[in-house]
Every structure is written in C-alpha cells, then in structure tokens.
Amino acid sequence: MAVNGSELEKVGYQVVDGFLTDEQCRLLLEKISDFRDHHTLPEIHRPMKGRSLRYHVIQGEQIREHLPSIWDLYNGEVNQLVDRSLGFPLGPLGNTRAGVNVNLMxxxxxxxxxxxxxxxxxxxxxxxxxxxxxxxxxPNYRILLRKGKNSSIQRALDRFIQIKPILSSFGSMVRVSPKVGRLVMMRADRCWHSVRSVRGERERINIILSYDFPGTEFPSEEGLDSYLYTQEEQRSADPNYS
Ligand SMILES: O=C(O)CCC(=O)C(=O)O
Ligand SMILES: [Fe+2]
Known part of the structure; x- marks a missing residue:
C-alpha cells in the first residue's frame, strides 16, 4: 500500500483501494446488522435547496460500546495511515460521538x-x-482562516467561493465511487464535499473516521451534533457556523 508522507497535505486527498479485504467488510457488515437488530437508528433528515442531508447513523459512543472492531480501526490502523500520509500526527477526536460514525444511506x-x-x-x-x-x-478548495473556522467571515468566504461560476473556474471536482474495502482520506476541513443520491436496490454503508490535533475544541460542536445525530428541530440554517 503506497502511502507517501505529505501527499494528503499537498493533494488534499488520497484513495487506498483494498484497505480492507472483502471478507473483513463482510464481517463488519454482519456486526452492523446484528447491532441494528437491537437498536433503532434515527433517520436524520435536513431538507435544503440542492442536495439535502438524509441518512441513518450509528454514532461513535455506540461504536465504542457495541462495535469494537470499528473502534479499534479508528484508534489504530486508520490513525496510523493518516499520520503517515500527512507526515505529522493527529489523533481521534475528544468528541467520540462525532469522531467515528457508520453512515447508512x-x-x-x-x-x-x-x-x-x-x-x-x-x-x-x-x-x-x-x-x-x-x-x-x-480538494483543497477553501480559503481557511487560521482562527475561526466557524466565524461569520469564514462563512462569507466559503459562500463566495461556492458561487457556481467561481466553483467551476477555480475548483476541480473529484468523484469517488463506493467500492468494497476502499478507503479515502481527505483534508475534510478544506475539501468541499457531499454524497450523490444512492440508486438501485442496495443501501450504502460506510465508516467515517475523523482526526485532529489532540485537544482541539470546536465552538460549533453542540449545534452541529444536534443537527447530525438527533431528530431535534434546528434553529440554525447551517450549524457549521456559530
Ligand atoms: O459518506 C461519505 O462519502 C461522506 C460522508 C460525510 O461527508 C460525512 O459523514 O461527513
Ligand atoms: Fe463530511
């Protein structure tokens, strides 16, 4: 598996095919299915113009308690791979609920x-x-302020570069298809990203594992967690900003 230090930093993402074998994926899907036999997953639906958010989710605290093989991947192998690709060390988030998820679409x-x-x-x-x-x-499509990722100036900058003609002139879109065992690493606070709707018959199931510098605090955490993991009504139109 070729993973070069700083590729993730320079290019903004890296795809590793065959990170897990078919058999490993089959076993994980079985464990997820067992978990679902005993837990009802909330459907999160946040309608909006363009692409909405609609999915079911198993959040990190449930994973820590009931899906130890995913928890181990989060704290071990995937963390090490991210560090190698980035060229410096990051760690699991202090906020376990948001740190590792299973998304079901x-x-x-x-x-x-x-x-x-x-x-x-x-x-x-x-x-x-x-x-x-x-x-x-x-990839790497953001003018990121050093301080205040969730500030109103950051929001204005983000909105500006997301205007269609600007996005199509300065951004270059990458599209990655779900494939058994494929891993994608991305500088997710710099990559503007989304998921296209799922077609066909089968539910899409993947694991999301997030890393940052140890001790990092996220000011918009409470609103964002409620938006992503609960069915509570939302006060803010975009919880990424405070
Ligand atoms: O499922 C994916 O491909 C990406 C999901 C995502 O962006 C997220 O959970 O933050
Ligand atoms: Fe994301």
Missing part, C-alpha cells in the same frame, strides 16, 4: 449535503458497492 431517498467537516482529516471506508452514492469533492 437508503436507495432513492438518501444523500449528504455539501459541507466541510469540523476536523482536519476524515477517512471514509466503503463496506459495500452500490449504484450511485459517489462521494464528490473539491
């Missing part, structure tokens, strides 16, 4: 809105192959 109804993640690096591991459901992103 049903055919013909799910998608994931365009956004930046709160954390520096997000890894995605696809456990199955589906029709549609591609992750789309614009």
């Amino acid at each position: 049903r055919p013909n109804q799910s998608s994931y809105r365009w956004h930046y993640d709160r954390a520096c690096v997000t890894s995605i591991i696809y456990l199955n192959e589906v029709e549609g459901g591609e992750t789309e992103f614009y």
Whole structure:
C-alpha cells in the first residue's frame, strides 16, 4: 500500500483501494446488522435547496460500546495511515460521538449535503458497492482562516467561493465511487464535499473516521451534533457556523 508522507497535505486527498479485504467488510457488515437488530437508528433528515442531508447513523459512543472492531480501526490502523500520509500526527477526536460514525444511506431517498467537516482529516471506508452514492469533492478548495473556522467571515468566504461560476473556474471536482474495502482520506476541513443520491436496490454503508490535533475544541460542536445525530428541530440554517 503506497502511502507517501505529505501527499494528503499537498493533494488534499488520497484513495487506498483494498484497505480492507472483502471478507473483513463482510464481517463488519454482519456486526452492523446484528447491532441494528437491537437498536433503532434515527433517520436524520435536513431538507435544503440542492442536495439535502438524509441518512441513518450509528454514532461513535455506540461504536465504542457495541462495535469494537470499528473502534479499534479508528484508534489504530486508520490513525496510523493518516499520520503517515500527512507526515505529522493527529489523533481521534475528544468528541467520540462525532469522531467515528457508520453512515447508512437508503436507495432513492438518501444523500449528504455539501459541507466541510469540523476536523482536519476524515477517512471514509466503503463496506459495500452500490449504484450511485459517489462521494464528490473539491480538494483543497477553501480559503481557511487560521482562527475561526466557524466565524461569520469564514462563512462569507466559503459562500463566495461556492458561487457556481467561481466553483467551476477555480475548483476541480473529484468523484469517488463506493467500492468494497476502499478507503479515502481527505483534508475534510478544506475539501468541499457531499454524497450523490444512492440508486438501485442496495443501501450504502460506510465508516467515517475523523482526526485532529489532540485537544482541539470546536465552538460549533453542540449545534452541529444536534443537527447530525438527533431528530431535534434546528434553529440554525447551517450549524457549521456559530
Ligand atoms: O459518506 C461519505 O462519502 C461522506 C460522508 C460525510 O461527508 C460525512 O459523514 O461527513
Ligand atoms: Fe463530511
């Protein structure tokens, strides 16, 4: 598996095929299915213009308690791979609920809105192959303020570069299809990304693992967690900013 120090930093993303074997993915899908036999997962639906957020999620505290093999990947192998690709060390988020998730997206109804993640690096591991459901992103497409990722100036800058003609002139879109065992690492606070709707018959299931500098605090955390993991009504139109 060729993973060069700083490629992730320079290019903004890296794809590693065959990170998990078919058999490892099959076993993880079985464990997820067992978990679902005993837990009802909330459907999170945040309609919006363009691509909405609609998915089911197993959040990190449930993973720590009930899905230890995913928890171990998060704290071990994937963390090490991210560090090697980046060229410097990051760690799991202090906020476990948001740090590692299993996302489940049903055919013909799910998608994931365009956004930046709160954390520096997000890894995605696809456990199955589906029709549609591609992750789309614009690598390293952000003018990121050193202080105040969630400030109103940052929001204005983000909105500006997301205007269609600017995006198509200065951004270059990458589209990655879900494939069994494929891993994608991305500088998720700099890559503008989303998921296309899932087609066909099969549910899309993947693992999302996020890393940042140890001790990093995210000011918009509370609103963002409520938006992503609960069915509570939202006060803010975009919880990425305070
Ligand atoms: O499922 C994917 O491909 C990406 C999901 C995502 O962006 C997220 O969970 O923050
Ligand atoms: Fe994301």
